Amino acid sequence: MPIYEYICPNCGLIFDHFWPSIQAAEGAAPPPCPTCGASQTQRIMSRVAVLGGLGGLTPSEQAAADAQAERLAKITPKEQIEKLRAGRKSSSVQG
Numbered sequence: 001m002p003i004y005e006y007i008c009p010n011c012g013l014i015f016d017h018f019w020p021s022i023q024a025a026e027g028a029a030p031p032p033c034p035t036c037g038a039s040q041t042q043r044i045m046s047r048v049a050v051l052g053g054l055g056g057l058t059p060s061e062q063a064a065a066d067a068q069a070e071r072l073a074k075i076t077p078k079e080q081i082e083k084l085r086a087g088r089k090s091s092s093v094q095g
């Protein structure tokens with residue numbers, strides 16, 4: 001089950017969205033922002049986790065990472081969002 005991270009260009013929220021499959025994630029429109037409801041959310045390619053797949057983080061590490069991401073999302077300034085966008089553009093992701 002892939003988890004994709006999205007950023008809301010309207011309010012700056014970064015949030016995770018669970019998809020039943022990678023195919024579903026690729027084929028569907030991005031999920032709307034859970035905070036402001038904007039539908040123009042953008043997927044952040046740099047952080048994709050697959051549950052039960054690569055076995056990267058332990059549950060406690062994952063919880064810590066999630067907590068940090070949540071903290072960051074709350075204080076994310078516009079510059080940071082721009083940086084994320086720039087990084088997303090410059091890094092070429094091969095499927």
Ligand SMILES: [Zn+2]
Nearest residue numbers: 008011033036
């Ligand atoms: Zn939003």
